[in-house]
Amino acid sequence: xxxxxxxxxxxxxxxxxxxxxxxxxxxxxxxxxxxxxxxxxxxxxxxxxxxxxxxxxxxxxxxxxxxxxxxxxxxxxxxxxxxxxxxxxxxxxxxxxxxxxxxxxxxxxxxxxxxxxxxxxxxxxxxxxxxxxxxxxxxxxxxxxxxxxxxxxxxxxxxxxxxxxxxxxxxxxxxxxxxxxxxxxxxxxxxxxxxxxxxxxxxxxxxxxxxxxxxxxxxxxxxxxxxxxxxxxxxxxxxxxxxxxxxxxxxxxxxxxxxxxxxxxxxxxxxxxxxxxxxxxxxxxxxxxxxxxxxxxxxxxxxxxxxxxxxxxxxxxxxxxxxxxxxxxxxxxxxxxxxxxxxxxxxxxxxxxxxxxxxxxxxxxxxxxxxxxxxxxxxxxxxxxxxxxxxxxxxxxxxxxxxxxxxxxxxxxxxxxxxxxxxxxxxxxxxxxxxxxxxxxxxxxxxxxxxxxxxxxxxx
Amino acid sequence: xxxxxxxxxxxxxxxxxxxxxxxxxxxxxxxxxxxxxxxxxxxxxxxxxxxxxxxxxxxxxxxxxxxxxxxxxxxxxxxxxxxxxxxxxxxxxxxxxxxxxxxxxxxxxxxxxxxxxxxxxxxxxxxxxxxxxxxxxxxxxxxxxxxxxxxxxxxxxxxxxxxxxxxxxxxxxxxxxxxxxxxxxxxxxxxxxxxxxxxxxxxxxxxxxxxxxxxxxxxxxxxxxxxxxxxxxxxxxxxxxxxxxxxxxxxxxxxxxxxxxxxxxxxxxxxxxxxxxxxxxxxxxxxxxxxxxxxxxxxxxxxxxxxxxxxxxxxxxxxxxxxxxxxxxxxxxxxxxxxxxxxxxxxxxxxxxxxxxxxxxxxxxxxxxxxxxxxxxxxxxxxxxxxxxxxxxxxx
Numbered sequence: 001x002x003x004x005x006x007x008x009x010x011x012x013x014x015x016x017x018x019x020x021x022x023x024x025x026x027x028x029x030x031x032x033x034x035x036x037x038x039x040x041x042x043x044x045x046x047x048x049x050x051x052x053x054x055x056x057x058x059x060x061x062x063x064x065x066x067x068x069x070x071x072x073x074x075x076x077x078x079x080x081x082x083x084x085x086x087x088x089x090x091x092x093x094x095x096x097x098x099x100x101x102x103x104x105x106x107x108x109x110x111x112x113x114x115x116x117x118x119x120x121x122x123x124x125x126x127x128x129x130x131x132x133x134x135x136x137x138x139x140x141x142x143x144x145x146x147x148x149x150x151x152x153x154x155x156x157x158x159x160x161x162x163x164x165x166x167x168x169x170x171x172x173x174x175x176x177x178x179x180x181x182x183x184x185x186x187x188x189x190x191x192x193x194x195x196x197x198x199x200x201x202x203x204x205x206x207x208x209x210x211x212x213x214x215x216x217x218x219x220x221x222x223x224x225x226x227x228x229x230x231x232x233x234x235x236x237x238x239x240x241x242x243x244x245x246x247x248x249x250x251x252x253x254x255x256x257x258x259x260x261x262x263x264x265x266x267x268x269x270x271x272x273x274x275x276x277x278x279x280x281x282x283x284x285x286x287x288x289x290x291x292x293x294x295x296x297x298x299x300x301x302x303x304x305x306x307x308x309x310x311x312x313x314x315x316x317x318x319x320x321x322x323x324x325x326x327x328x329x330x331x332x333x334x335x336x337x338x339x340x341x342x343x344x345x346x347x348x349x350x351x352x353x354x355x356x357x358x359x360x361x362x363x364x365x366x367x368x369x370x371x372x373x374x375x376x377x378x379x380x381x382x383x384x385x386x387x388x389x390x391x392x393x394x395x396x397x398x399x400x401x402x403x404x405x406x407x408x409x410x411x412x413x414x415x416x417x418x419x420x421x422x423x424x425x426x427x428x429x430x431x432x433x434x435x436x437x438x439x440x441x442x443x444x445x446x447x448x449x450x451x452x453x454x455x456x457x458x459x460x
Numbered sequence: 461x462x463x464x465x466x467x468x469x470x471x472x473x474x475x476x477x478x479x480x481x482x483x484x485x486x487x488x489x490x491x492x493x494x495x496x497x498x499x500x501x502x503x504x505x506x507x508x509x510x511x512x513x514x515x516x517x518x519x520x521x522x523x524x525x526x527x528x529x530x531x532x533x534x535x536x537x538x539x540x541x542x543x544x545x546x547x548x549x550x551x552x553x554x555x556x557x558x559x560x561x562x563x564x565x566x567x568x569x570x571x572x573x574x575x576x577x578x579x580x581x582x583x584x585x586x587x588x589x590x591x592x593x594x595x596x597x598x599x600x601x602x603x604x605x606x607x608x609x610x611x612x613x614x615x616x617x618x619x620x621x622x623x624x625x626x627x628x629x630x631x632x633x634x635x636x637x638x639x640x641x642x643x644x645x646x647x648x649x650x651x652x653x654x655x656x657x658x659x660x661x662x663x664x665x666x667x668x669x670x671x672x673x674x675x676x677x678x679x680x681x682x683x684x685x686x687x688x689x690x691x692x693x694x695x696x697x698x699x700x701x702x703x704x705x706x707x708x709x710x711x712x713x714x715x716x717x718x719x720x721x722x723x724x725x726x727x728x729x730x731x732x733x734x735x736x737x738x739x740x741x742x743x744x745x746x747x748x749x750x751x752x753x754x755x756x757x758x759x760x761x762x763x764x765x766x767x768x769x770x771x772x773x774x775x776x777x778x779x780x781x782x783x784x785x786x787x788x789x790x791x792x793x794x795x796x797x798x799x800x801x802x803x804x805x806x807x808x809x810x811x812x813x814x815x816x817x818x819x820x821x822x823x824x825x826x827x828x829x830x831x832x833x834x835x836x837x838x839x840x841x842x843x844x845x846x847x848x849x850x851x852x853x854x855x856x
Contacts, residue, residue, distance in 0.1 A: 317580050324592030325589030325592075381607045383607055383663035384662065385603035386660060388600045407716075410595065
């Protein structure tokens with residue numbers, strides 16, 4: 001069985017004001033240009049940037065309950081954004097909070113990268129609005145030096161009407177919470193017992209239990225206890241991301257040689273038992289879930305509602321953009337999805353996007369690929385465009401000069417125009433610019449990097 | 461570069477220009493008929509005397525049929541041209557070459573744009589199917605040109621407030637001029653306070669830093685220079701026609717700093733060489749330039765050689781380009797007062813040059829102008845097409 005080699009999570013920057021939705025704590029929300037696919041890319045990108053060596057993942061499994069497309073493999077876009085080799089298998093596991101367990105099981109069998117992303121949309125006032133969370137997570141499994149070994153995987157399945165959503169509906173339904181709680185309570189106790197027995201353990205050091213049923217999530221500690229910690233997802237329920245996010249939060253803190261019982265109660269119960277290794281303390285994700293959760297910026301409630309399609313706002317008096325066309329997108333897949341330009345082998349000039357004829361020395365067809373999605377750059381000039389079409393105006397645009405060469409004009413993601421200046425440092429984030437004619441326009445945006453950010457290594 | 465030009469080989473003998481504005485009651489057909497009709501009448505000839513036609517429009521129609529149908533032109537060569545916001549000038553340039561080549565004796569260049577039927581603000585784009593990654597998709601024209609402002613300040617150490625004053629002066633000046641032009645879209649002076657207090661569109665550009673959106677058409681009748689006096693006592697001779705299309709390197713090259721249009725510099729150099737101009741500041745009587753946004757005009761003064769690098773903001777504030785300054789710029793009110801019906805603007809600039817050089821500019825008339833420059837730009841900082849013409853009322 002494969003071991004767990006690396007993990008990372010991505011929490012969007014935006015938060016709802018707790019007083020707007022009647023909660024204590026925070027509600028993490030994806031921006032208008034984020035969806036399950038981009039959240040997964042963000043987490044996978046963070047995972048990869050923490051690896052000492054190039055990522056070897058023979059398979060890519062994408063778990064989500066809110067796929068951006070049906071009838072089209074969303075994992076293919078993630079595959080392209082990560083510039084994985086063409087012979088990498090990539091597939092979606094779509095449906096519910098149980099999908100990531102399916103992805104984990106697949107990757108445990110033969111290795112692979114598990115990514116998850118979900119945007120939890122709830123009607124105003126609903127439990128999903130109050131206790132959901134939008135996030136992405138990624139876990140790399142395979143042979144090799146593991147940060148955690150998998151000791152046991154067990155499952156139980158039960159049909160029950162606790163949480164559900166019609167595929168055509170934006171928001172979900174739930175039965176009375178106590179009904180689901182009572183059914184799940186028995187399932188969780190039984191499954192946890194079987195899992196510990198299968199792992200040869202009396203008790204686990206850490207128990208983490210996630211479930212879309214908030215009763216289960218809140219009262220998990222009364223069902224199964226860990227020796228050192230007992231908890232649930234720190235975000236609220238983040239859909240298909242939740243089991244991975246909950247596990248990540250434990251791995252952020254756990255010591256070496258400790259056991260973890262991960263329980264996910266969704267239409268049954270899944271349990272995974274792991275034991276951390278001595279490698280864990282040195283290979284935790286760079287930004288822990290707690291650190292990411294502590295940051296963030298408040299988005300006003302009407303704007304959030306408009307992002308989710310729950311409130312329709314007057315748009316600028318500008319035409320909507322055309323849908324991206326299939327053949328040019330396919331020809332330019334390395335650019336559009338991989339942000340790979342071209343570098344002139346004659347003079348070294350970097351072109352973003354790639355060109356055939358060098359703009360600096362005029363030599364033709366002497367280019368090599370210049371991957372740039374992991375680069376940092378400096379803002380050379382910028383503007384706030386109040387006229388342009390955008391799902392969330394105004395558009396903030398920057399001209400970025402990248403470290404090591406190359407210039408590109410880009411939109412700014414999670415834009416805080418007050419914090420923007422000539423000389424600001426930026427990195428890149430894969431986003432959904434807009435959706436037109438039923439086609440999602442994925443591309444990269446610049447993202448402001450705070451001063452002193454550790455990821456900005458290239459800054460002198 | 462080998463650009464011999466066609467100085468003094470062709471002449472403009474008639475021009476027409478509609479009123480520019482939100483012309484809800486005029487169609488594209490109406491605008492074409494009115495502009496061409498005025499041009500032909502001013503030259504004293506009729507439609508069937510014209511040997512060939514050039515029509516410039518960005519999006520108000522396709523093919524020569526857009527012109528031949530409303531005018532009822534019978535089986536003559538009619539060519540539609542497009543070159544972004546320099547479309548009107550491009551129509552004129554190609555018409556002139558046709559006469560200079562000897563292929564035709566009498567041609568008409570007309571430019572038209574009907575923008576106000578769309579229901580949208582600003583210009584519409586008609587791009588071919590693409591992958592959705594071009595920054596032009598999100599960045600509107602005001603946003604793209606607003607990049608000039610902070611970049612110019614940073615490059616030349618100009619305090620932001622003084623750059624703001626220079627931009628305001630450009631808008632103020634052009635509206636003062638436009639208030640004296642019966643064909644302008646906006647015929648009122650605008651106070652500096654109102655210009656600076658206007659709602660923001662992009663960057664520091666407010667509504668009054670942007671040219672308006674309007675409908676309009678303008679037309680020129682062009683003949684061989686030696687035939688010019690057959691049509692009028694006061695022909696205007698074409699001294700230079702220059703066009704430069706950039707490689708769009710600025711958007712890719714960290715060396716480009718958004719404080720100049722290299723395409724304008726090149727097209728101006730070419731035009732001055734064709735016209736034999738060595739000191740444009742002394743030899744030009746007036747200039748009509750592409751003031752699509754106020755910082756554009758500030759930068760153009762340097763690119764066209766009217767001001768030293770990094771100094772044009774001072775010259776603008778000193779009134780050098782005002783109606784009574786050393787070189788009046790946009791004496792007709794410019795794009796600021798006329799709006800920018802894309803296909804028409806380049807010919808509208810020539811129309812003012814034609815009026816001024818013939819002494820027909822009414823209360824805007826400058827004293828004894830000899831030589832005028834028109835400058836028309838399409839695209840944006842980092843990649844554009846730039847057109848420069850020089851015309852004069854004396855045959856060299």
